[in-house]
Amino acid sequence: MPRTDSVVRIEVNGADHEVTVDNRTTVLDLLREHLGLTGTKKGCDHGQCGACTVLVDGRRMNSCLLLAVSAGGAAIRTVEGLATGEELHPVQQAFVDCDALQCGYCTPGQICSAVAMLDEVSHAWPSAVTGAAPFTGPGDLDAAEVRERMNGNLCRCGAYVNIVDALLGIGLTMRGEP
């Protein structure tokens, strides 16, 4: 019988793993069920809610739609890998400070998404609400831009306004304002 599992080498939060996975296993299930990293959440399992967002080689993606076998060789960063020791990542701290969470289940995905989103902003990526003028970076990051860029992370508790506040605050820091 042909093999339907594979040996996958994958880096997660700086640690190398070599695991044998069923080819059907997603990165999300690999993290949660095999590596004990349950910070990444399963909300819909179909790329429709963003709770499973992780950074794949620095870019945000839905880990529920990414087959682990296909992610072999990639470097994954999850919510557990954002803090430096006891010190929360600035986005994590901003979420606490602005109460940008309630039940907390969408939160790791929001935070990973936001970390990558801010990186996209620093690379001057435009969004669907960017007008004709070029998007130049953090200086152009307003509430409408944050909202649109966070469109893939559903929050049923309704923490959106606080999430936007948290990320606008980070945006100000990025452009050197207090």
Place this chain on the structure above:
Amino acid sequence: MRPFRYERATDAASAVALVSADPDARFLGGGTNLVDLMKLGVERPGLLVDVSGLERSGIEVLADGGLRIGAQVRNSDLAVDPLVRERFPVLSQALLSGASGQLRNAATVGGNLLQRTRCLYFQDVTKPCNKRAPGTGCPARAGEHRDMAILGTSDACIATHPSDLAVALTALDARVNVVGVDGVRTVPVTELYRLPGAEPERDTVLQHGELIERIDVPPSSFATRSAYRKVRDRASFAFALVSVAAALDVADGAVQDVRVALGGVAPRPWRATSAEAALRGRPATAANFVDAISAELEAAAPLPGNAFKVPLARNVVARVLEDLAEATR
């Protein structure tokens, strides 16, 4: 999901050979649609041939001003490319209006073009669907059809094609380069997608095992004056009820040339050729825009639950063209 074998392709030719030889094989790109469909049981491949790691030809502006896009380019990379944004704004806007930041990072442009309909019956393997299971029937017509097509439908199928990118490429007269076991061929995007007719299971003219290698967008003197507008049931992260990709060339108040393609209204991106023909040489006025698109929409065969798409499409097309004409003044 059914257990499946996995092969990471090293080059296009061997990937094509592997998939062509096995009816149960599928190409895996970003996986954002295929893995979703596998979880739903709509797709049950026995072999995945992963082409996402194939050498990316990237995004290239050709000497003639045209654009060459590798099929494995990620949606987000194409969307944010400064040259694309400057020369083909409709392309960037279409991509950015689609899905989410996460999905755009994973999805490839080739895979985007070949994604399947989001018809609720197609996605539910416990129900009939002529596209998924030929001959079983189409419950959408009598059932949930708010999101369904109003143009180009058949008795067998009223599903829409969900890609925003494809609508923009349709307006831009793009072509796809396809590799098959018998070599390479070029297919205009306007001819890539089939209308369902009696065979709704075939979305495109591609044969099993053919792989989109790249997309060529021809040079255009007026694609800089193009735009994409998408109307949906929430402010973002939803498929189009109606979308419009348009480009407009106006001189001395008259339409020199125009491109209009509609999304969300047909089983394929709907190039509004008769509206375009009616507008060429005519004054670029709101009334003429409305008349031209209204004539195009006379062919519409809406159902009670999606009849609103007719006035919506009319209004959105007229609005986009007005805005483009305004920007030209």
Place this chain on the structure above:
Amino acid sequence: MTTIADRPPAVHHGATRVDGPDKVAGRARYAAEHPMAELAYACPVTSTVARGEIVKIATDRATATPGVLAVLHWGDVPHASGHEDPELALFRSPMVSYRGQIVAAVVATTLEVAQEVAAQIEVEYRVEPHDVELRSEHPGLYTPAHVNPDFDTDSFVGDVEEGLARSAITVDVTYTTPAQHNHPMEPHACTAWWDGDHLTVVDSTQGPWRGRAGIAGALGLDPGQVRVIAQHVGGGFGSKGTTRAHSVVAALAARAVDRPVRCVLARRQMPAVVGHRTPSIQRVRLGADPDGRLLAISHDVVEQTSRIKEFAEQTAVATRHMYAAPNRRTTHRLVRLDVPTPAWMRAPGECPGMFALESAIDELATELGIDPVELRIRNEPTVDPESGLPFSSRNLVACLRDGAARFGWDGRDPTPRHERRGRWWVGTGVAASVYPARAAPSRARITIDDHRRYTVEIDAADIGTGARTALLIAAAEALAAPTTDIEVRIGDTNFGEAMIAGGSMGTASWTWAIVEAADALRARIAAHDGRVPPEGLSAEAHTGASIEQLPDAARFTFGAQFAEARVDVDTGEVRVPRLLGVFAAGRIVSPVTARSQLVGGMTMGLSMALCEESRLDPEFGDFTRRDLASYHVAVNPDVGEVEAYWLDEDEPELGPLGAKGVGEVGIVGTAAAIANAVHHATGIRVRDLPITVDRFLDAP
């Protein structure tokens, strides 16, 4: 009754959410995340017919698949008992009552195997015709004995017909709301294991104590044989307020395979399995004199329930308490359809009911030419209009006035469709909010050790409400101790009876018990001359007696919500750039998390107004939009500015803190405020939610 007069003034020790750091770091573990060795996975199989009988379930191929441990189904009953909740009576009958009902479950060593085998299980049915269409003229309409939870089904005061006949202006309109789904971000999940006859479940539940009774009942166990743990719960909005079938699947499977089992519902399974908000058809009739004084209020509701269980949403009950009028009528009629049993969803009753009433009040204001804020103030009752009871505290008028001032309501031109900005019609609207303020018996225990550190134990649940934070603040205040010296433990049936996180009753119920336990503990410490012995001291309290002594009164949280809506002149796209709510909810114990609750409720109300719609498929009998791509909930770009404020309100009776609760009032009235703003913007009155583009487009 305990008072707080002798305590120091409220100090908001908890500036931020106490479990925030755990949640943002990914350390907070939810029900599917409890680590267990030898864990197996259970995946439910759901029915593909809406009504009928299972003739055969083919399990041979399934059980032969490597990794499969068991297939649970009616022909292989793993355990029988007689529980009264038919939604939890799994695998005990071949009858199918709705499409999506759990008919089997596959247990396997890996998630991938369990999912695939469950998807391939073939079930043969004898199919019966089904009916899933709610109609106001349905021949099956009946009058339930009472409506949720135990309100009178109907109310009649005076003579509505006569009142309407005497009215100078009348409104007689019908509103509809579609079925809606709770869809908490955490799918319902349970990890279960047995130790002899003792079952432990880590469950996604709004109330472990109540959940324990549900699970025990379904399995024929004594509640004492079951322990339920719920440390972190990823939202519920009512759907986790009662035991759901996934918990029973996990427990049965764990027993069948003699190892720990985890069962997580797939998102697409949730709409059928965890309850839904019933669709409603609501006729509202109002009559007023030329000065806007209401002479008649009538609210008649038609809604659905399932074949196997009655859930009668109390949709018109809020109407009994809102406005003065001599002639009144509220009724509820149900029809049993071949649908999943509807259940609680955030502010069941008030939420859909107040969409109708508060839209109708706006329609009346338009007809009368009276400002809608003023119209509401003119009809403010002095006592509860139907019971005649005094209000313990009622500040609706103050909320309206304060909200109007903050929003900039004064000077509003009431003319519909008069303001156009660019390609948008712009309008503003207002609606009132209401939600009952209650408390239920709970037990709390507080221990002090000889280092003067306190441990508070109460079987509360934090489903995102901020319960941990609020209880810590309340405990610190009651103990006159800094929060850093207090540990609050929740979410464990070992702590005894407690109210669920539901009905906006959590804070009132739990803080009441904590304050009483703190009083008892302080008394014990005093009895020891202020010294804590090496073994520590503890005291507990149960609030049953105190709650029973509550005087008769009408107790409600009130609020007023203001909305700005914009409607695209060409496409009919609706945007809500601004929502503002002012509430009077008694004492706000934890301001940071309470504000999030109110803003969150208003955000969900916006989602209800603009996005959420679930329809039952007449041909197949199921909800067609079962995933989060097709069942739209508001995404970040749908939500503009949302501001929530509260008035200082003294609620003298409801527990020592007088905290009325804020979990639900925020969603009540939002949809009406938005619909009223949309009418002001466009002149188009949308009476059928959600407010989608097609409401503004004329079909050819």
